Amino acid sequence: MASNPNLPDGKSPTLALVHPTEEEKLHQFKLNGVQWRGALSEEAYLRREEVLSSQALTRDGGITYWILIDTAMKENPLDPTSSIRLPLASCETYRKKALVWQNGKVTESICHGIGSVFCNKQLRRRGYAQRMLQQLGKALETHQATEKMPCLFSVLFSDIGKEFYTQFGWEPFNSSHISVPARTNTPVDDLPTARPLFAEDLEELCQIDEALVRKTLEIRPADSKTAVALIPDIETIRWFHAREEFVANELHNKKPKVKGAIVGSEKGKRIWALWTRMFYNENPKESKNNILHILRIVIEDEGSSSWEGVGTDHVNGSAGNGKHDAAIAALLQVAQQEAQEWNMEEVEAWNPTSATVSATQKLDPNAIVVNRDMESIASLKWFPNHEGSVAESIDWIGNEKYGWC
Template sequence: MGSIGEPNGHVELPDKESSAIQLVIATPDEYRTQQEANSTEWRGALSLEAYLRREVHLANTSLTEDGGLTCWALVYQPSADRKRQVLCGCETIRKKALVSQNGKVEETTAHGVGSVFCPPAHRGKGYAGRMMADLGKRLQSWQAEESRRVLFSVLYSDIGKQFYARNGWQSFPSSHVALPPSTDTKQDLPSVSSLKSTDLAELCAIDEKLIHARLLKPNSKRCEVALVPDTSAIRWHHAREEFVIKELFNRDPDVKGAVTGEVGSRVWCYWTRVYTNPQEEAPNTLHILRLVVEDESFSDFSPAAAEQGSSHKATRTVKAIASLFAAAQQEATKWDMKEVQIWNPTSTTLAAAQMLESTAVVQHRENESIASLRWYGEGSWEDVDWICNEKYGWC
């Protein structure tokens, strides 16, 4: 990404408050330049060329096509006869969401912010803050439909909690429990069946109905919001892993999750495999994208405390979830994953994990993948509960 220069070679960067700076939709060339610049941060185990192809591939999924993906750039153009210069950039993905407030459930549009990147030569000037401040205002009406308001936007910070909070995105619970890979078949647990891509549409539709029913339950003092884990959201993650695994190993990750139980009382989960750069400390991880209990009477949704779980009664639901996690551990072994991660576990989820690994505990993230939300609706963000805050929402 080019710096802003004068004919004599002197580099002159504008003040962040300059009126010649504006947030725009990036041109294809500007977007490509941003991708090349940020590839060192996010291409993982892929080459630059493969990373660029993956981004094109992801831009054409059902979630991101037809305007679902917007590429933004903060640009500087001091005069009409000067070519504008990109200072930093980001992306947003339009997402389907539900909001429960004042006894009503409203279908709404939300935006997920990702790929926030400022090249090293432009850092320390406040440009990223200016971009996020402008973007936060822009997203409140961006792609709003006549029947659907934009009531919130989300992002997942890898630079802690403070920067984005200063710019309007407040941090929400960001915890997980991790399990090691395993080949133990756990004969004392319920049997499970593998989920394939063809199973997703039916199960995602049932899940959306369950979330809607949960949101209908009266909660007069709190507003509840959820990103909808529909097939478009889940398949975006699967498209990402499929491309990477095909590129690295020429294999097809056909198993997308696991299910156990009879229709009407099933428990299932979807997962995705994430390969990291071998030079980084972060391990290859099998992430549970979404865990679903098909039982409208199930009510354990509050986040588990670090010390909970081991004394939780081994109920049918606990055992069912444990059987899914055991299947995930076996899958992790097959694909050289170093751990299985489940975000924001409940006490039931933690108890299931501890059936397999007694030392499993809730880990609270302070720096990476901090789930953050900006609220545009009535009232304060402090009155908002983000439910189903799981890995499928990440972008």
């Protein structure tokens, strides 16, 4: 765009990070919807955002909206008739429950997940996003934190590679996945029976999952690295399902009922997976780019000292002993069936353990682990003073799709 003398650069002392009015928020949604509405129309996208902001995870301050403005600006230079402040850049943050293990102690924490980082095309190359992130990093350290519930870290998932956010402290962590196509071939035989999971089944399972994550942290060896874990609570899972149900209803006039699958019936010995569907193709009859994401794979082994379901072992650890491969394959096979029914192109699991890799290859011998270098790069900013690389000195436990925002 042509240079506008009424616009400051990103280093201006008059820039400030503030919370938008409802009108300003709507203005940004209309702009960023082109990038993030996926299969939805603009009108449907606006309705979806309203629905998602009223979920248990997001209401009562669970989601916070941010914009960067110039406090010295008297009118909007791009639209002098507008009554709103000009958002130079914007984003939103989600308050999430987390656990941190450090020096033998588990601490309850909050974590803010950053999403929808956006700068209008007309305003780019002026350093506004950089300035917003610099100020946001400082703000989140204390935002909604208390003495009993500190904020020790924040996360984001970069779709522009690993370098940009690193300069502001969000370091890239392991970001890999493995996938299988929606079922088109004959199912694999000799797998255990997996039954579907429905919305009413999930709250109890999420409570068990949280207890397992906590136990996994509590039994870490004393000389281990600091570890963090986002809690896979029911509020988080329901947010994903509210998202998929809204989009599915818009495209197919019905809502998905099957939310996952489980193998086994005896508590303490079950294995389950939860998933969500993401629709990106505007044509409901086409599957291209639609993905059924595995949110979480949980191995409910109460006697295990290296519980695999938290995702600590990525591809090459002791989990690859074949013990759980068939059960996970059975779960993925149900996911494939669901993917096919809902016109998904594939089923995808993030940061797979060795067991998940083996299970996936039972269904598709050509499946390989893909290490992402551009999209959905899991990134973490650690707030306490720290020397050296955060990514090398902190274990991100359960770095799976459920942590995405």
